Amino acid sequence: MDLQDLRLLAPEIVFILFALILLLLDLMVKRKEVIALTGLVGVGISAYINYRLVKMGWLGGVLQDVFLFDGYSNFFKLIFYINLVLTILISLRYMKIEQTSYGEYYCLLFFATSGMMIMASAGDLIVLYLGLELMALSTYVLAGIIRRQRRSAEAAMKYFFLGAFSSAFLLYGIAIVYGLTGTTHLKGIASGLHELGLLNNPITLLGLVFFIIAFGFKIALVPFHMWAPDVYEGAPTSVTAFMSVGPKAAGFAVIGRVFFDAFAELDIQWSAILVPLAILTMATGSILALSQRNIKRMLAYSSIAHAGYAILGIITGTAEGLVSTMNYLMIYTFMNIGAFSVVILLRREDLLGEDLEDYAGLSKEHPVAAALMLIFMFSLTGIPPTAGFIAKFYVFMEAIYSGYVPLVIVAVLFSVVSAFFYLRVVMYMYMKEPGERVELSMSGGMGIALTITTIMVILLGIYPSLLLEFVRASVLG
Amino acid sequence: MTAHQLIFAYLAIAITGLSVMVITRRNPVHAVLWMLVLFVHIAILYLFLNAEFLAAIQIIIYAGAILVLFLFVIMLLDVKDVEMERRFLGLWPAGVVITAILTLLSVIVLREIDVFPPLGQFSIERIRSEGNIMTIGRVLYTRHLLPFEIASLILLVAIIGAVVLAKKRKGVE
Numbered sequence: 001m002d003l004q005d006l007r008l009l010a011p012e013i014v015f016i017l018f019a020l021i022l023l024l025l026d027l028m029v030k031r032k033e034v035i036a037l038t039g040l041v042g043v044g045i046s047a048y049i050n051y052r053l054v055k056m057g058w059l060g061g062v063l064q065d066v067f068l069f070d071g072y073s074n075f076f077k078l079i080f081y082i083n084l085v086l087t088i089l090i091s092l093r094y095m096k097i098e099q100t101s102y103g104e105y106y107c108l109l110f111f112a113t114s115g116m117m118i119m120a121s122a123g124d125l126i127v128l129y130l131g132l133e134l135m136a137l138s139t140y141v142l143a144g145i146i147r148r149q150r151r152s153a154e155a156a157m158k159y160f161f162l163g164a165f166s167s168a169f170l171l172y173g174i175a176i177v178y179g180l181t182g183t184t185h186l187k188g189i190a191s192g193l194h195e196l197g198l199l200n201n202p203i204t205l206l207g208l209v210f211f212i213i214a215f216g217f218k219i220a221l222v223p224f225h226m227w228a229p230d231v232y233e234g235a236p237t238s239v240t241a242f243m244s245v246g247p248k249a250a251g252f253a254v255i256g257r258v259f260f261d262a263f264a265e266l267d268i269q270w271s272a273i274l275v276p277l278a279i280l281t282m283a284t285g286s287i288l289a290l291s292q293r294n295i296k297r298m299l300a301y302s303s304i305a306h307a308g309y310a311i312l313g314i315i316t317g318t319a320e321g322l323v324s325t326m327n328y329l330m331i332y333t334f335m336n337i338g339a340f341s342v343v344i345l346l347r348r349e350d351l352l353g354e355d356l357e358d359y360a361g362l363s364k365e366h367p368v369a370a371a372l373m374l375i376f377m378f379s380l381t382g383i384p385p386t387a388g389f390i391a392k393f394y395v396f397m398e399a400i401y402s403g404y405v406p407l408v409i410v411a412v413l414f415s416v417v418s419a420f421f422y423l424r425v426v427m428y429m430y431m432k433e434p435g436e437r438v439e440l441s442m443s444g445g446m447g448i449a450l451t452i453t454t455i456m457v458i459l460l461g462i463y464p465s466l467l468l469e470f471v472r473a474s475v476l477g
Numbered sequence: 478m479t480a481h482q483l484i485f486a487y488l489a490i491a492i493t494g495l496s497v498m499v500i501t502r503r504n505p506v507h508a509v510l511w512m513l514v515l516f517v518h519i520a521i522l523y524l525f526l527n528a529e530f531l532a533a534i535q536i537i538i539y540a541g542a543i544l545v546l547f548l549f550v551i552m553l554l555d556v557k558d559v560e561m562e563r564r565f566l567g568l569w570p571a572g573v574v575i576t577a578i579l580t581l582l583s584v585i586v587l588r589e590i591d592v593f594p595p596l597g598q599f600s601i602e603r604i605r606s607e608g609n610i611m612t613i614g615r616v617l618y619t620r621h622l623l624p625f626e627i628a629s630l631i632l633l634v635a636i637i638g639a640v641v642l643a644k645k646r647k648g649v650e
Contacts, residue, residue, distance in 0.1 A: 009623075016630065023637065063623050104641045111634050118627060130627040137631060141638035156642075182594040196594065202586045 005062040008069040011050040011077070012117055018042025019110035026103025032095070036088050036445070039106045047081045050074060065187065066124035071474035075326055076120035076253040079333055083246045084113045086337045086449050091238040093443035094344045098236055100146045108145075109242065112138035116250035120257075125174045125184040128254055132170070132218070135250060136163050139243050143235040155234025162227045166217035173210030177262075180204060189262040199265055208263055212273055215258075218251030219307045222280040229288075232300030237347065237354075240296060241340035244303045249329045255314055256322050267317035274315050275407060281308030282414040289421045293356050295343055298421055299336070302380060305418055306332055309411060312395045316402035319476060324394040326471045331391040331460055335379040338453030342373045345440045353438070359425060361434025369440055370429045372454055377422040379457045382415055387460035394468065488522045505551045509544060516540045527601050530609035 006013075018039065025035050054074055061068050087109060095101045115135030122128035140163060144156025178184050180203060181192030198204050213224060220228040232240045259270055285305025292298035310332070313325030346353030363370035379388030392415065396408045460467050495515040502508040516539045523532040604612050617625050 064620060066620075066623055102641065104637055107637065108634070108641070111630065111637075114630070124624075126621065126624045127627065130624050130631065134627060134631050134634060137634050137638065141634070141641055144642055147642060180594055182597055192594070206586050 008053065008058060008060065008062045009067065010053065011046045012114060012121075014049055015042065015046040015110065015117065016114050018046070019107055019114060022103065022110060023107040026107070029103075032101050032103065032106075033092060035103050035106050036092055039088055039110065040085060042110070043081050043085055047078075050077060061123055065185065066127050067118075067121050068123040069121060071477060072256070073117075073121040073253070075330075075471060075474040076249060077117050079249045079330055080113050080116045080120070080246060082330075083242060083249070083333055083337070084109060086333075086341075086453065087238055087242040089445035089449035090241065090337070090341045090344055092445045093441055094238050094347060095236070097347055097349055097441060098146055098149075100236065102145065105142070105145060108138045108142050112142065112242075113246065116246055116253075119250045120253040122254065122257065123186055123261075125177070125186070125189075125258075128258070129167075129170060129174060132250075132254070133167065135247060136167070136218075139239075139247060142239045142242070143231055145239065146236055149234075151234035152236065153234075155231040158227050158234075159231045162217070166214050166224070169210045169217075170214035173207050173214060176203060176207035176210065180207065186258065186261040190264055193263075194265060204266070205269060208266060208270060209273065211258060211263075212270065212277075215251050215255045216277065219248050219255070219311070220281075220304050221277050221307055221311065222284040222304065223277075225281070225284065225304050228304055229297050229300045232303070233294060233297045233354075237296065237340055237344050240300075241337045241344075244299070244340070245333045245336055248303070248307060249333070252310065252314070252325060252329055255311075256325070259314065260317075260319075260322065271315050271317055274311060275404070278308050278311045278315060278407065279410055281305065281311070282411055286414040286417040289418065292421070294354050295356060295359070295425070296354050298356075298425075299339060299343070302418065302422070303336065305414065306336075306380075309392060309395055309415075312399045312404070312407065312411060315404065315407070316398050318398070318402060321398040321402060323468070323471050323475050324398040326475065327468055328391040328395050330467060330471070331379075331387040331457075334453045334456040334460070335376050335386070335388055338372070338450065338457060339376040339380060341446060341450050341453065342369060342376065345369055345442065345446065346438060348439055348441050351438065356425065356428055357435060358438060359428045360432035362429040362438065364434050365438060366440055372450055373429060374426050375454060375457055377426050379461070381419045381422040383419075385458070385461045387457045387464075390461055390464040394464075484525060485522075488518055488525065492518050492522070506548070509547045509551065512547075513540055513544055516544070527604065528609065530613060 019042075021042070022035055022039055025038060029035060053069065054071075059070050088106065091105070091109075095105060112135050115131050115133070115138060118131030119128055119135065122131055140156055140160040143159050144153050146152040174184065177189055180198055180201070181189050181196065183189060183192055193199055193204060217224040217227075232244060235243070259267070263270060282305050285301050285303075285308060289298050289301035289305065292301060306328075310325050310328045313321040313323070313328065315321070343354065346358055351358065359373075362373070375386060379386035382388045382392040384390075392411075396411060399408045399411075492515060495511055495518060498511040499508050499515060502511060516535060520532045520535040520540070523529075523535055599612060599616075607615075
């Protein structure tokens with residue numbers, strides 16, 4: 001083993017070090033602001049080291065390529081850093097309102113994120129699995145962190161059981177592939193499948209299907225989405241924001257990595273499996289969201305639908321398609337956390353603020369909050385000039401280039417359906433008479449988070465090449 | 478059928494049957510005791526694969542430590558109440574149908590097994606000459622160093638999670 005290699009692990013090592021520091025800091029410091037701030041510093045340092053390593057051009061694999069430090073993983077790590085920073089910013093006030101202001105909360109956010117980082121960098125199925133478990137275990141606890149709340153505990157239990165079930169599928173898939181090729185190494189699997197003539201073997205296909213089930217669970221593809229609405233509704237809203245973006249992006253990261261590296265030659269097969277799943281996902285997400293009165297539940301179904309759109313880029317099986325999916329995920333991060341931030345704004349000690357009725361007439365009393373929600377809803381629908389339009393546009397374009405015209409037509413149709421429930425929120429805010437007076441729970445961190453997300457949603461909508469060129473550079477080199 | 482296949486067939490069928498026994502028992506104590514038998518069978522399977530160390534670990538850690546913990550937990554809970562409740566949804570028929578379909582599919586797929594993956598570097602001879610523990614230790618601290626470290630983090634998160642979820646405390650700071 002070459003110790004020099006370990007420098008490529010430096011971002012993760014520093015990151016995990018900070019997770020441990022946060023854990024210990026909780027013993028000494030009473031004010032949670034200090035812990036949150038230390039956390040933000042930790043993210044900053046880790047991201048800076050990551051940036052320096054990239055600048056010095058030290059890309060490559062670590063420890064016989066079980067851990068890959070490349071443009072692909074670094075792009076996903078950027079999503080995870082942004083996700084974590086925004087979540088910490090919107091959490092501070094909210095967790096106090098929920099009377100669950102624990103220091104461990106931030107520590108667990110860090111561990112979940114480090115799990116995602118390991119997943120994105122995994123070059124070996126064992127590392128991938130362990131990263132996934134690290135992420136999953138932390139998010140199970142985060143979902144149930146409001147102990148005295150029934151629905152929070154229920155969310156954690158459901159997520160835990162179904163998550164453990166999906167892990168079993170992943171392990172079975174890994175076992176099958178290992179049994180066939182004698183290796184857990186992604187590159188080794190690709191060459192093994194090729195050299196041993198296993199590409200048309202039904203057992204290989206069985207292994208592939210198990211991988212799709214396991215990863216489909218993490219990104220909430222229908223029919224593996226059952227957990228999502230209940231868990232998203234029951235978990236604390238800040239955690240919902242965190243896990244509707246982070247684990248989803250991490251799921252896409254491993255899908256991209258495993259399918260494009262290990263099963264690259266089976267792209268016709270996995271595309272054929274993913275196409276019906278994508279259609280089902282878009283349909284279920286869009287149609288079931290129509291009947292939701294609870295805004296968190298609605299956003300849960302919306303996030304299911306978005307996974308259906310984002311997977312289109314993967315289905316193409318091309319590097320350009322992968323770029324469009326990654327572009328989608330980055331934009332989705334900003335607009336989704338933005339939308340959840342506004343939901344958190346309405347939460348007060350005496351008001352849950354999750355019902356659609358709570359938004360009635362919001363524009364009259366809080367024009368700024370209503371305007372921000374309007375931007376995020378437009379973006380989630382995919383109306384120009386917001387970033388959401390760009391995200392969908394590139395994914396659809398890549399799918400058309402690869403010849404999936406009917407699939408794109410279906411996707412556009414469901415986008416139109418989804419406009420109904422996104423714009424209904426806007427309608428409630430602007431065209432209904434206000435009910436009871438709603439006070440916003442504004443805070444400094446929340447202000448920063450809302451500013452960042454709003455600016456990014458508009459900026460990336462107007463200058464899409466800003467992000468797109470960056471994604472291209474990180475994937476295609 | 479050779480003796481090897483016979484032993485393996487017995488272990489495979491027994492392990493499946495025992496797993497079913499574990500999840501169908503109403504009395505948790507019975508379930509745990511069936512699990513004990515299950516673990517012993519798995520240990521024999523390891524022994525059969527020339528992995529003596531794993532077999533020993535299976536008995537000591539799982540059968541010895543973890544099951545005892547299980548029993549402690551069950552005794553701390555009030556078992557009688559749980560026992561009386563009607564558990565399991567009435568989904569048995571659906572479960573049986575799905576299992577039957579899956580079994581059929583597996584049989585079709587498994588008939589195609591005629592692949593012989595390349596043998597790994599850890600042949601029986603090599604393990605005999607080096608010893609189980611040395612081989613595992615060497616692999617764990619070289620090739621699988623990173624996974625080993627990540628696993629330690631998972632255990633840490635499990636401890637933190639258990640404390641966060643179980644500890645009674647005032648929520649307000």
